[in-house]
Amino acid sequence: MGEVDVDCEDARFEPEKDREEEVFSCPNCGSTDFVENSAKAELICRDCGTVVDENRVEESASPRAFSAEERKKKARTGSPITYTKAGKGIRTSIGKGGEMRGVAPNKRGQYYRMKKWQNRIGESKDKKMQTALREIGRLVDVLNLPQTVKEEASRLYEKAIENDLIKGRRIERVSAALVYIVARNQRIPRTMKEVADESGVDKRKLGQTYRYIAKELELGIKPVKPEDFLPRFSEELGISGETQAQARKYILDARKENLLAGRSPGSIVAAAIYLASEKRGEKVTQTAIADTVGVTEVTVRKGYRDLMEGLEIEDEE
Missing domain, CATH: 2.20.25.10 (N-terminal domain of TfIIb)
Structure with a gap:
């Protein structure tokens, strides 16, 4: 051989x-x-x-x-590598601190020219990236998301630039779409309305952008489950753990009975919270639930009645 x-x-x-x-x-x-x-x-x-x-x-x-x-x-x-900074946080900068004190007088002209060209190249290459990273960081903070979302969204933004997916699209829209995708895939989702409101992007255009980015980058989008929103909304409404557990049971039972088809996760979790609070004697108003979840009171009432009927829960009144 x-x-x-x-x-x-x-x-x-x-x-x-x-x-x-x-x-x-x-x-x-x-x-x-x-x-x-x-x-x-x-x-x-x-x-x-x-x-x-x-x-x-x-x-x-x-x-x-x-x-x-x-x-x-x-x-x-050198600092550790991170996608949350332009150049991954490891780019060398010329002209920081009191470096000129150590430069020979006959070399200072060359030093200034190197510094000027580095600044020109950096500005043209990193200006958009820095703007995007600031927007991603701001969204992560206002939406109360962990730093893992910021790191992954920043990495995907750089990948989107490499694949020429940013041209013709607003930085704010792409940044919001990536934050929405990453938070959803990490099972700490935010509603599209929340992301759209905080980013100042139209909800419909945000939906178009996130689907386009996900398709081009071949990102598997995990389905949003109503129970993923339950802990956060329950904490904001101040309901007990027992009521939260009861609301989760209603959601799981509704899924078994095929009652979730065609309904938004927000409307389902709002209805389940209201039903559980009523059954356990914790008086939480429809207005409070609607404002917290981001739906209307009519949606809360309709979802409540549909759960009662679909799960065959008797009205105690």
């Missing part, structure tokens, strides 16, 4: 998950003798020259330092 010719660019080494028992071997010649190229973060086979690992990341613990001099010598430079 002849030798298999493996192209260096296609040879990729996958380290084992258990790092304590890692055994490196070249996929081309089987050698275990390697040299590490620190400049390019590559691991190269000494025998055949195959790059068996690249983009290596230093995972050892940071060195300890007990004085200012030791911290200066042992410190690792």
